[in-house]
Amino acid sequence: MSALLQVEGLKATYGASQALFGVDLQVASGEVVALMGRNGMGKTTTVKCICRLLRAEGDISFDGKDLRRLPAHRAARLGIGLVPEGRRCFADLTVQENLTAAARPGPWDMGKVGMLFPRLGERRTQVARSLSGGEQQMLAIGRALMTNPRLLILDEATEGLAPLIRQEIWEAISQLKRETGMAILIIDKSLKELTQVSDRAVILNRGRTAWTGALDGLDPELAHRYLGV
Amino acid sequence: MTRETLFNLAVLAGLVALPIYAHLADEPFTITLATRAVILSLAAVGLNIALGIGGLVSLGHAVFFGIGGYAMGILAFHAQNYMPLMEAPFLIEGTKSMPVIWLVAVIASALAALVIGLLSLRTSGVYFIMITLAFGQMFYYFAISWSAYGGEDGMSIYVRNGFPGLNTLIPIQFYGLCLAALVLALGFNGALARSRFGLALNAARQVPDRVRAVGLDPFRLRLVAFTISGAITGLAGALFADLNRFVSPTMFSWQLSGEFIVFIIIGGTARLFGPVVGACLFVVLEHYIGGWSDYWHIWFGLLLLVIVLFGRGGVIGLIAGKARAHG
Numbered sequence: 001m002s003a004l005l006q007v008e009g010l011k012a013t014y015g016a017s018q019a020l021f022g023v024d025l026q027v028a029s030g031e032v033v034a035l036m037g038r039n040g041m042g043k044t045t046t047v048k049c050i051c052r053l054l055r056a057e058g059d060i061s062f063d064g065k066d067l068r069r070l071p072a073h074r075a076a077r078l079g080i081g082l083v084p085e086g087r088r089c090f091a092d093l094t095v096q097e098n099l100t101a102a103a104r105p106g107p108w109d110m111g112k113v114g115m116l117f118p119r120l121g122e123r124r125t126q127v128a129r130s131l132s133g134g135e136q137q138m139l140a141i142g143r144a145l146m147t148n149p150r151l152l153i154l155d156e157a158t159e160g161l162a163p164l165i166r167q168e169i170w171e172a173i174s175q176l177k178r179e180t181g182m183a184i185l186i187i188d189k190s191l192k193e194l195t196q197v198s199d200r201a202v203i204l205n206r207g208r209t210a211w212t213g214a215l216d217g218l219d220p221e222l223a224h225r226y227l228g229v
Numbered sequence: 230m231t232r233e234t235l236f237n238l239a240v241l242a243g244l245v246a247l248p249i250y251a252h253l254a255d256e257p258f259t260i261t262l263a264t265r266a267v268i269l270s271l272a273a274v275g276l277n278i279a280l281g282i283g284g285l286v287s288l289g290h291a292v293f294f295g296i297g298g299y300a301m302g303i304l305a306f307h308a309q310n311y312m313p314l315m316e317a318p319f320l321i322e323g324t325k326s327m328p329v330i331w332l333v334a335v336i337a338s339a340l341a342a343l344v345i346g347l348l349s350l351r352t353s354g355v356y357f358i359m360i361t362l363a364f365g366q367m368f369y370y371f372a373i374s375w376s377a378y379g380g381e382d383g384m385s386i387y388v389r390n391g392f393p394g395l396n397t398l399i400p401i402q403f404y405g406l407c408l409a410a411l412v413l414a415l416g417f418n419g420a421l422a423r424s425r426f427g428l429a430l431n432a433a434r435q436v437p438d439r440v441r442a443v444g445l446d447p448f449r450l451r452l453v454a455f456t457i458s459g460a461i462t463g464l465a466g467a468l469f470a471d472l473n474r475f476v477s478p479t480m481f482s483w484q485l486s487g488e489f490i491v492f493i494i495i496g497g498t499a500r501l502f503g504p505v506v507g508a509c510l511f512v513v514l515e516h517y518i519g520g521w522s523d524y525w526h527i528w529f530g531l532l533l534l535v536i537v538l539f540g541r542g543g544v545i546g547l548i549a550g551k552a553r554a555h556g
Binding site: 002034045051053054071073074076077081082084088090092093098101102103104143146147213 | 425443
């Protein structure tokens, strides 16, 4: 199976300091891949490079197209839906307006997002800034789904949320996997949930791909070294 | 119905009722004053699309106002002197017909906004303000040195241009035309703000990177908004020139651009009727305090200070309560 997203030898710098030294990563169609590593190992940077929000060296291709020549919005239009770290909804717009602003034609619409996250359906006319953290996170995921992506990227989607809300979000992710066959790249810290939902994991260490494989095959010693667990 | 909607309807009712009263009471000057207020409102409604929704603080919107004015001036000048505008390669005659003049004004100012936007929207913040200001000054000095059309002195048009089926020389009829244009522009503005384009433009003001991440190009959104914005202000310029039957380089002046911004801030930024309230208040104060003291700008400045410091939602914010935050 040829990969939907193919990243090879990715290098990136912030000003004078280099953050990525060679990240390799593939996501096939319909595959759920966990991107893991301790803080500061380059997970979010990798995602920013994929979404063209940060300049990078190395090969990034999506569906056989070279992403490095495209501006960020064109990359997104190819079918990459990003749920950014820290949610960042359009704070002054209502739930419905947030979703409308992002909408692109395809199977995902306001009704389906409302079914995936009933809480959002109930709060359509509420302004995003007045939502709770968990609801904002759901809105950020809903907004990405409204673009009808082929690859959904979730950057720390459950960080800092109450256990019950986290559970709702994990359930939504497994539902997406079961029912849509959408490719998903997840950055998260919860090893347990990632082991359940992901097909494969890519672990970054010091800006390089250090390990890749199915998470239930991860050696405890490596887990301790790379993930600190 | 929200308080803001009620207030907007009251403003609109006032704009309809007052001139009718003035017409019946035979006070044509009041109608002229109201016409001035409505046209300046229209110009600021145009700017409000760029500034209110898109967050683009343009200090050069008088460029489009002036282009609209000169479109009217040049076409009418050629018509009244029976001199064609151009003979080769094809003949273009002047015209005294408002619909044609408006069309030319809208197209010319939209084109100018497109070109200015292409260059200035690559910057943001204070650089954007400075570049739009620089374009404004360029047009201003060009108009001053354009001696074929009056240069610094501007040019007068003897008779107001015509509109099919109306006698535009009667103040109330011309007022009706201007009010209709304003209402159409407000309706358009309201629909635009709720459309997917308007929402995305609003979002691009808040977090441009997130807008890119959902596949939209903030630059293109802003460019389209800036072009529409310029076109509406251009139409207002053509009407303004017709009201005064006079065009001069002051229509390009940066002070005027600043006044448009002030109208919006006084009325309420990103409020649909903000520019209308601001412009009306300006015209009323200019007339009444202006008649009482030559230094009326001082008092107007004080009002602006009070509103910026204590009522950040502008007059509409004070009356109808806080809108959704704008920041």
